[in-house]
Amino acid sequence: MTGSDPSGARQANEGQVPQSVRWIGGEDGHLEILDQTLLPGRREHVVCRDVATVIEAIRMLRVRGAPAIGIAGAYGLVVAAGEAMRAGLAPEAARGHVLAQAEEIATARPTAVNLRWAVERSLAVLATLPSQSLPQLLAGVLLAEARGIHEEDRRLCAAIGRHGAAVLPEGGVLTHCNTGALATGGAGTALAVITTAWEQGRRFEIFADETRPLLQGARLTAWELCERGIPVTVLVDSAAAHMMKSGRVSSVIVGADRITAAGDVANKIGTYGLAVLAEAHRIPFFVAAPSSTFDLSISSGDEIPIEERAADEVKRPQGVQAAPDAAAAANPAFDVTPARLVRGIVTEHGVIAPVTRETIAEILSRQT
Ligand code: MRU
Numbered sequence: 242m243t244g245s246d247p248s249g250a251r252q253a254n255e256g257q258v259p260q261s262v263r264w265i266g267g268e269d270g271h272l273e274i275l276d277q278t279l280l281p282g283r284r285e286h287v288v289c290r291d292v293a294t295v296i297e298a299i300r301m302l303r304v305r306g307a308p309a310i311g312i313a314g315a316y317g318l319v320v321a322a323g324e325a326m327r328a329g330l331a332p333e334a335a336r337g338h339v340l341a342q343a344e345e346i347a348t349a350r351p352t353a354v355n356l357r358w359a360v361e362r363s364l365a366v367l368a369t370l371p372s373q374s375l376p377q378l379l380a381g382v383l384l385a386e387a388r389g390i391h392e393e394d395r396r397l398c399a400a401i402g403r404h405g406a407a408v409l410p411e412g413g414v415l416t417h418c419n420t421g422a423l424a425t426g427g428a429g430t431a432l433a434v435i436t437t438a439w440e441q442g443r444r445f446e447i448f449a450d451e452t453r454p455l456l457q458g459a460r461l462t463a464w465e466l467c468e469r470g471i472p473v474t475v476l477v478d479s480a481a482a483h484m485m486k487s488g489r490v491s492s493v494i495v496g497a498d499r500i501t502a503a504g505d506v507a508n509k510i511g512t513y514g515l516a517v518l519a520e521a522h523r524i525p526f527f528v529a530a531p532s533s534t535f536d537l538s539i540s541s542g543d544e545i546p547i548e549e550r551a552a553d554e555v556k557r558p559q560g561v562q563a564a565p566d567a568a569a570a571a572n573p574a575f576d577v578t579p580a581r582l583v584r585g586i587v588t589e590h591g592v593i594a595p596v597t598r599e600t601i602a603e604i605l606s607r608q609t
Contacts, residue, residue, distance in 0.1 A: 257468040258422040259284070261309050264316055264387065268380035269323055272316045276303045277423055281464040292321050292342045299349040299356070302455060306424020307498045307534055308394050311355030315387035317346045318363050322380035335376035339367065339383075351546040352507055352575045353498040354536040359390050391426045397531040397589040398427030405434025405494070405529050405587035406441055408594075412491025413446035415481060418509035419461035420496035420529065430529040431494040432462060434587060439471055446489060447473045450481065452509060454554045454572065478511050485522040493519045497530040497586075504580030504596035505542030506530075510573055516582040528578075529587040532605055540598075542577035550574050 263273045272289040278301060279285055287303050289295045295317040298304050304313045321342035325335035347360040363386045370382060414435055418424075421432035428436060435447055447466065452458035459475045466473040476484060484490045493515050499507040506512070506528050519526040539545065552570035556563060564570060585594035590607040593600050 257470075258465050260426075261304055261306070261423045262313050262316065262391070262426070264319070264384065264391075268319065268377060268384050269326065270384075271323075272313065272320055274298050274304045274313065275423070277305055277461060278303050280423075280460055289317075289320055291324060292317060292345065295320055296345060296349045299346070305457070306419060307353035307355040307496065308398075308425040308430070308531060309423065310350060310353055311359035311533060312387070312391045312394060312426050314346045314349075314356045315359040315363050315383075315390045318343055318360065318367075319380055319383045319387055321346075322376055322383055325376040326380060330376060332373045332375055335379060336367070336372070336374070339379060340364070350548060352548045353534075355498075355531075355533050358533050359387075362390065363387065394426030394531065394533075396427070397533075398425050398429055398433050400589035401430050401529050401531065401587050402428055402433035402437035404589070404591055405431075405527070406438040406443075408527070408585060408587070408592050409434055409438050409443075409494065410492045410525060411443075411445065413448060413484075413489045415448040415450065415476075415484065415490045415493045415515070416462065417450045417458060417493075417495045417512055417515055418452045419457040419465070421462060421465040423461050423465060424496065429465075430496040430531065430587075431527075432465065432496075434494055434527075434529050436466075436469065436471065445491075447471065448476050448484060448490060449473050450476055450478050450511065450515075452511065453478055454558050456558075457509070481515055482518050482522075485518055485524055490522075490524060492525050492527065494527040494529060494587075497528050497534050498575055499545050500528070500530060500535045500586065500601075501539050501542055501545070501580075502535075502537045502601060503540045503598050504583060504586065504593070504601055505545070506578045506580070506583060506586075507542065507545045507547070507575045508578065510576050513576040513578045513582075516578040520582055525584040526578075526582055527585050527587060528583055531589055535601070535605060537601075537605075542579060545575075545577055547576070548574040 421429035449458040449462040555570035
């Protein structure tokens, strides 16, 4: 079910950019998701009163970006408890329903670790409640946790912006995919670094990769920056090498969907290519991500599951035929950049540099 913004009023969280995810009402309320597949053309919301709608929104990238899908997943558990309430389930059946739906939500997309992280964080709180707790109590506790995760992410984004702006070199900056307010609960990760530096009065060219096949850079990053009145230049993905060689790009900064204990970084397809190009042109390549994006249970990027999406996203972008039906298309949604190509990882605790197992462990153990 969709509905356009009734008053046209913006739910501003940062500057002029609306929130990607909102909980409306109390524990019997619902989740509202800004449908990012329609941007920049239309601003409509998906109203989620059942878990199936939440999962569809995550799978179809109506809500997307690692931190934002984690937040949506946490609210998704409240939706599950709401289903149990409305169905009049007894305490144990209600908890069983939430646990079963939690697994469905956590596996809706495989690469961004934030989704499972947020679901498991909420389930850990649920586990502290007595087994006879009524569904309404489950919903209330899950809502408090989801709101906590959401608010925490807003603060983490602000800290990432500050730490990153301090190390962002002078000159043009290139970013990939969308890592702004739409992708998080706050100002973003890599995009927050760029906008924080801009708000500090620094002036530089900002290049947004188009980001094939779903155009998160052209549709979403460019839209966010334009909404905020910050000039942006959209590039086709294949222009990056030329822009680096011609000296207009002095640094690259991207977000992440999962970072291993050794610093290998999974992010939107095309990121690895940018890192290789940056090394070839002696340009620093930075990653910005909150601690919830680190998966310290794995060491090598080879262990990160890479989401493979439908061939039609490549063959029929935006519904327009771009390749013969008879052709096959590979559509890996993410790739992995080895730690050795990353100059620094900007987190809410500070900047990890050089990127080694030891510096990661040291910076992540810091209190903010
Ligand atoms: O497929 P998407 O649009 O969810 O991919 C998003 C990215 O790859 C982002 O760079 C990443 O999640 C970081 S968002 C702050």
